[in-house]
Amino acid sequence: MKFSVLGPAGTFADAAAQKYLATNLIDNIEIDYHDTFDQVYQAVTPDGIGLLPVENQLDGFVLATLQRLQVADITEIGEVTVPVNFGLAGKVNQLTDIKRIFVQFKTEGQCQKILSQIPNAQIITTSSNMVSVQKLRDGQQGDAAIMPQSQMARQNFSFQFANVADQTDNNTRFIIFKKKPAMLEIPTQPVEDSTASFKSALFITPPTEEVGVLYRILSYFAKTHLNLVTIMSMPTRQKIGIYSFYIEIFGTLAQKQVLFETLQQMADVYTIHPLGVYAL
Structure with missing residues (x-):
């Protein structure tokens, strides 16, 4: 059984998947990482499940997910919310030295305050926070990236600026789904706990x-x-x-x-x- 997730390992989607598995005591499942939302959806097998971000506390709903859900034959089976925060690292000596900054498309809307401090830097949008990290590793002097705060200690870049989200209380909600059409069938069995x-x-x-x-x-x-x-x-x-x-x-x-x-x-x-x- 596979759990299709936006990857690579280390993303907030990965953290959400791990939290969902632990909370629901699910084992014997392989987390299957993919680069784009569409690839996550396409990779879900008949007996597998998938996970996509649906809403961020600071930047609102994830349009790419809603566009997929609008036409997809899926059944949502749960949701999970994880805290998110970001740091900025770069191959620079100070913030004003940044010439290019790699930022995941949804992360940009959550880090406007720090980005406003470097108005002359070129913002290069990426598909994943971990892709931003990799592009910085492969980049040149003057490059920077916004990445999950949890990744900061694992990097060896000369310049690091912690906690750059617009506010520290920030969360993202993810949905977990199966690839089968949801039905409008009236329940025939009485519920066990009507107050749930x-x-x-x-x-x-x-x-x-x-x-x-x-x-x-x-x-x-x-x-x-x-x-x-x-x-x-x-x-x-x-x-x-x-x-x-x-x-x-x-x-x-x-x-x-x-x-x-x-x-x-x-x-x-x-x-x-x-x-x-x-x-x-």
Whole structure:
């Protein structure tokens, strides 16, 4: 069994995978590292699982993940949140000597304060924090990189600047998924602990764009007292002005049947793309 993760080893995704395995007491599984989000998704085997970042505390939702989820046939089975912090290292003597800085595409939005101190440095975006580290190793005098704080002690660069995230309280949330379509089946078995919590994620796409469409979508959940914790609009790419709404719902297991009944009602009017329901 393989656990497909954005790599290489040492990334925050790797830390999230290790935390999920330890928390859920899962062994006999191989962590399978890949360079891009799409490669992670494609590598998930029928009996395997995958992990992708979905939200950062400072920089918001990860668009690349949401774009994949919008069209993917997957079932989310859990989530895990890990703290993230960054350091800056470089082949320089001082901050103002930096000519090029390698920064992972999502890390950049979390480290704006430090980047504003080197406005003349060229920012080179990378696909992974560990790729940033490797590019600095292979780079030249005047190069620098922002990397996981945990990597700083392992590097031997002449200049190091610790804790460069915009705030020290910073976390990233990851989803764990299987590659099979989530279903809108009403549970037939009673729940063991009706007070336990669940989260559900889905996309809802209206057939047309019209005044009040979002209000009508939200009214379904308001009437049944289902708690929406996330709502984001995503272009369908079919026509300008037509959007899907990414929604996350939080509730107790006693409300699970209500959720599925509500979504089945909505499916008569809207396109529902469920992404799974999992216990918290």
